[in-house]
Amino acid sequence: MNMMTELKTDAQLVDQFGRSKRKLRISVTDRCNFKCVYCMPEHPEWMKKQDLLSFEELYQFCDFMVRRGIEYIRITGGEPLMRQGVVHFVAQLQQLKKLGLKRISMTSNAHYLKKYAFALKQAGLDDLNISLDSLDAHQFKQLTQKDLAPVLEGIRAAQAVNLPIKINCVLMNGINDDQILPLAYWSVQQKIMLRFIEFMPLDGDRKWSSEHVVSEQQILDRLSTKFVVTQQRSDAAQSTSEPARQYFIDGHPIGIISTITNSFCGTCDRVRLTAQGEFYNCLFAPQGLNLKTEIKALNSYEPLSELSLDAALSQYIWNKESGFHAIQQRLKNQPSRKISMHMIGG
Ligand code: SAM
Ligand code: SF4
Numbered sequence: 001m002n003m004m005t006e007l008k009t010d011a012q013l014v015d016q017f018g019r020s021k022r023k024l025r026i027s028v029t030d031r032c033n034f035k036c037v038y039c040m041p042e043h044p045e046w047m048k049k050q051d052l053l054s055f056e057e058l059y060q061f062c063d064f065m066v067r068r069g070i071e072y073i074r075i076t077g078g079e080p081l082m083r084q085g086v087v088h089f090v091a092q093l094q095q096l097k098k099l100g101l102k103r104i105s106m107t108s109n110a111h112y113l114k115k116y117a118f119a120l121k122q123a124g125l126d127d128l129n130i131s132l133d134s135l136d137a138h139q140f141k142q143l144t145q146k147d148l149a150p151v152l153e154g155i156r157a158a159q160a161v162n163l164p165i166k167i168n169c170v171l172m173n174g175i176n177d178d179q180i181l182p183l184a185y186w187s188v189q190q191k192i193m194l195r196f197i198e199f200m201p202l203d204g205d206r207k208w209s210s211e212h213v214v215s216e217q218q219i220l221d222r223l224s225t226k227f228v229v230t231q232q233r234s235d236a237a238q239s240t241s242e243p244a245r246q247y248f249i250d251g252h253p254i255g256i257i258s259t260i261t262n263s264f265c266g267t268c269d270r271v272r273l274t275a276q277g278e279f280y281n282c283l284f285a286p287q288g289l290n291l292k293t294e295i296k297a298l299n300s301y302e303p304l305s306e307l308s309l310d311a312a313l314s315q316y317i318w319n320k321e322s323g324f325h326a327i328q329q330r331l332k333n334q335p336s337r338k339i340s341m342h343m344i345g346g
Helices: 053-067 085-097 113-123 137-144 149-160 178-190 218-222 234-238 292-299 303-318 326-328
Strands: 023-027 072-076 103-108 127-131 163-172 193-198 230-231 247-250 252-257 268-272 276-281
Touching: 023 053, 053 085, 053 292, 072 085, 085 103, 085 113, 113 127, 113 149, 127 149, 149 163, 163 178, 178 193, 178 218, 178 252, 218 230, 218 247, 218 252, 292 303
Parallel strands: 023 072, 023 268, 072 103, 103 127, 127 163, 163 193, 193 252
Antiparallel strands: 230 247, 247 252, 268 276
16 A cells, blocks of 8 residues: 555645535546447547556555545546446455545446346445436337347346435436436336436547527426426535536436536536546646656556656646636637547546
8 A cells, every 4th residue: 555545645635716616527448338329429439448547556646636636536547347346446445435435336228237236235335326318119229239128127226235326317418318208207106316417529420519408498388287396405415516507307406417508617616537547637628638647657656656647647637727618619620629519437
């Protein structure tokens, strides 16, 4: 174990707008067995396995980040349950709770969850977000190229072992916006928290257009036709750092993540690392910071490795832009970057 592990450093991760970083998302693989239209390119070029950081290297990076103020780690992908060793990684991360880590979470498509739910619970996973964009089996297959049934079985398996779950649904106009009410009814009946997500321009084939977005207001309007919709009190909302705006439908909580029409960038406390060590200070950052060499040096306990990682990181984080709209505005006439959601992990 790193000699520094027991020490908490004063170096904190803060950007030029005063937003401290508390949440780290680690994408452990870009590979996925689904091909969600809003995410995966038609012809993905997978990262080479030998280019991925090992779980040991990822762990050392998490240790370093927790000592700089990270309190929440989310494991994502691609599909995180496709990378062998991920359950052990969850168990290993538990050691960081004594340094200030509060929660270890995962985002999954749940296709393999039936097999892993018990092991994840045993490993100490605190909660799981599951993507579910349609309850209609035919539509689900059109959206993902996979079957709905294993996902529903995975959800039941997570419930059976008392793993706290939330459902994420990305809505696209004319494609699955007819699922707003069915999913809302289902979440009330299942007593599961549902969050609708506005489609963001991070799809692999760059087909996004604002016409595809189902806005927060459109979602609320649709919900209001069948439910009494109320908004969470703003003082209660401020006490959480949730990206979703919280509502109630007939008293049942529901969230909307409206990056496009009502962005939460002003309070963003997230940073991200891809499976091959590219660090992003924002989902929409035009450029990542390649930290592979620094992370490998950290893992080999090379002298000064923490100093060089600190220097690289703090400057890049400091320069984080104000948010999605500022970046869109600045880059409007430039070609879009190559990285898409399946690499950066959402
Ligand atoms: N494979 C896992 C899953 O689907 O849950 C984890 C990775 S996935 C990239 C993480 C989250 O990003 C999912 O909730 C997914 O719905 C969301 N996502 C992917 N592409 C998106 C897009 N273009 N706009 C909004 N959300 C997106
Ligand atoms: Fe795979 Fe998740 Fe992207 Fe769907 S959203 S293609 S499940 S990584």
